[in-house]
Amino acid sequence: MAPEDPTCVAAAHLRAVAIGASAGGVDALGALLPGLPAGFPLPVLVVLHLPPQRPSQLAAMFNARCAVDVHEAQDKEPIRPGTVYFAPPDYHLLVEPDFTLALSVDPPVLYSRPAIDVLFESASAAYAEGLLAIVLTGASHDGAAGLAAVRRAGGTAWxxxxxxxxxxxxxxxxxxxxxxxxxxxxxxxxxxxxxxAESAPPAHGRLN
Incomplete structure (x- = not known):
């Protein structure tokens, strides 16, 4: 059930958004990401289950439609506010304790690489109560364990x-x-x- 007051999200404490999606996820992300305004203060980390055999055009497609910067995540890349990072095909996307990104070829989780659980669990360890994690449409159970980790760490779950x-x-x-x-x-x-964008402070990765 949705809260009566959207401010209950405690936006002042948020430092990052992590989103997981699978079947139907391109359309779902198309309903969310283009609405982010220029100057959006938080990084957005996205795992969408993708076929591993070919490059993804998602980042380029959404970059053309969004007011914020959208690109495919790179290993060791510092996390920046107002940027949307897509996990590349066949790589897990993780958040490191120093708020850089990591790409991993560890085994698939629930048959998926990238896996939503991997992103959520690593992001919750880095951001704790500063993380907003979002589970969207999909036909697997990926994201369930990761969302539980987010909530245990004090993060917000939609x-x-x-x-x-x-x-x-x-x-x-x-x-x-x-x-x-x-x-x-x-x-x-x-x-x-x-x-x-109106209530969260600029986020540079660190909870300070």
């Missing part, structure tokens, strides 16, 4: 309302395993994300 998802399996699994601070439709979620 889940797409399963009934509104192109594939409800992943958001439903996340809710069963971890619960959520709120469930939203994509329209509601997009509006709330945009408001973070």
């Amino acid at each position: 889940v797409q309302q399963p009934a509104s998802a192109a594939s409800p399996v992943m958001p439903a699994a996340a809710l069963r395993a971890a619960g959520a601070d709120a469930t939203y439709t994509l329209s509601e979620m997009g509006k709330l994300l945009a408001t973070l």
